[in-house]
Amino acid sequence: xxxxxxxxLVQILLSYCPDHKWILEKEHSLKNRFRALENLHDNxxxxxxxxxxxxEASYLNDKLYSEGVVSAFTLPSTSYPKIALTKVPPxxxxxxxxxxxxxxxxxxxxxxxxxxxxxxxHSYAGLRLRYECHQVIKKRKKNLEVSEALVTNGxxxxxxxxxHIVGPRPIHDNITFLYxxxxxxxxxxxxxxxxxxxxxxxxxxxxxxxxxxFPRKSAVEIAIRxxxxxxxxxxxxxxxxxxxxxxxxxxxxxxxxx
Numbered sequence: 679x680x681x682x683x684x685x686x687l688v689q690i691l692l693s694y695c696p697d698h699k700w701i702l703e704k705e706h707s708l709k710n711r712f713r714a715l716e717n718l719h720d721n722x723x724x725x726x727x728x729x730x731x732x733x734e735a736s737y738l739n740d741k742l743y744s745e746g747v748v749s750a751f752t753l754p755s756t757s758y759p760k761i762a763l764t765k766v767p768p769x770x771x772x773x774x775x776x777x778x779x780x781x782x783x784x785x786x787x788x789x790x791x792x793x794x795x796x797x798x799x800h801s802y803a804g805l806r807l808r809y810e811c812h813q814v815i816k817k818r819k820k821n822l823e824v825s826e827a828l829v830t831n832g833x834x835x836x837x838x839x840x841x842h843i844v845g846p847r848p849i850h851d852n853i854t855f856l857y858x859x860x861x862x863x864x865x866x867x868x869x870x871x872x873x874x875x876x877x878x879x880x881x882x883x884x885x886x887x888x889x890x891x892f893p894r895k896s897a898v899e900i901a902i903r904x905x906x907x908x909x910x911x912x913x914x915x916x917x918x919x920x921x922x923x924x925x926x927x928x929x930x931x932x933x934x935x936x
Contacts, residue, residue, distance in 0.1 A: 679737045684708045687737065690730045691715040701790060712737070713801050714790035722812040726805060734804050738834040742802060747772055747836045750879035750919050756934040758902070760909050760917045763934050768795065768921040769802045772836035774877035775829070775916075777868050779885050780842045782821035784811040784828070795883050804834040811842070825863035827871045837881065841868045845886030861886055861897060865904040869915055877916040884922040898922075898929040 688711050692699060701714045746766075750773035753762040768776045778799045780786065786808050787797035800807055810830045815821065822828055828842045846860035864885050872880045882901065886892035901920070909915050922930050 679733075679740055681708060683733055684712060684737065687712050687730065687733050688715060690727065690733075691719060694721045694724055695719060705791075710791060716801060716805055717786075717788060717790045717792070717797060719805055719808065720788070722809055726809065731804075731806065735834055738802060738804055742770065742834070742836060745770060749773075750881065750917065753919055758906055758934055760915075761902075761905065761934065762917070762919045763927075763930055764919060764921050765924075765927060766921060767798070768881045768883045769799050769835060771881045771919060771921060773879040773881045773919060774837065774875075775839040775841050775872055775879075776832070776835065776837040776881040777841045777843055777883060777885070779845050779883065779888075780822070782823070782844050784815050784822055784842060786811065794888070799835070799840065802835055803832060803840065806833045807831070807840065825860050825867055827864075827867035829871050829875070839875070839877070841871055841880070843868055843885060846892065847886065847889075848892055857892070858896070858900060861892065861900050862904050865901060866908060869905070869908045869912070869918075872916045873912055873914055876914075879917045879919065881919045881921050884926045887923065887926055894926055894929055898926060898933060902930070902933050 685708060698715055698718045701711060705711045705714050747770050748766050750771055753764050755762050778796060780796045786800035787794045789797065807830060814828065822842065822844050824844050824846050826844065830840050830842065832838050832840050843864045845864055846857045848857050887894045887897045905918050920930050
């Protein structure tokens with residue numbers, strides 16, 4: 679995409695939210711300005727123009743494929759049937775759905791250029807994902823519950839759908855049976871939704887081991903145990919790709935080699 683077209687995207691975003699002009703003084707790269715303004719975008723009652731959607735799709739498509747999109751079905755399998763493990767970021771994997779650990783309000787991570795997966799998934803999907811999330815919450819008149827799985831379109835992501843999940847957040851690192859059950863339910867509910875929609879492949883990132891501070895070893899054991907049991911007891915369940923954080927990857931690798 680040309681700088682002229684990228685400048686036009688920035689111009690349109692500023693026309694929606696003039697109060698966000700301060701980002702221009704902080705970020706000098708056109709690409710960073712665009713992503714930061716999308717992260718900050720909160721004028722969700724004004725529809726996106728056809729011009730913006732077209733230019734955004736062109737930019738994000740070029741960005742995704744320059745970074746290297748990988749098909750879920752080309753990833754090497756582990757010793758567990760229908761389970762693959764990869765270091766490829768979840769938003770670069772082409773599957774039926776990618777799971778997005780998010781907040782109950784379903785707003786996405788609004789911090790400009792943050793590196794959280796919620797932020798990155800919204801950044802690569804484009805603003806239509808935030809608009810759909812906003813409309814879903816507005817229509818149902820309540821936030822997402824912990825462990826609830828909600829499906830939206832994936833828009834510019836390689837995956838067709840996004841399955842949004844709110845992971846449990848233990849208080850003072852006190853992991854009780856309830857928190858463990860809530861984390862188990864995240865995987866079960868996401869797989870239930872994927873299976874009911876006839877999906878063939880789903881991508882799971884790390885859930886609750888980041889800011890939520892769920893102990894990594896316990897979280898990984900729960901993830902693998904619940905997914906393995908689900909796949910063994912549901913013939914039509916989708917194949918699963920684990921695409922965890924760098925911190926969690928060695929734990930998944932060790933467990934999946936057992």
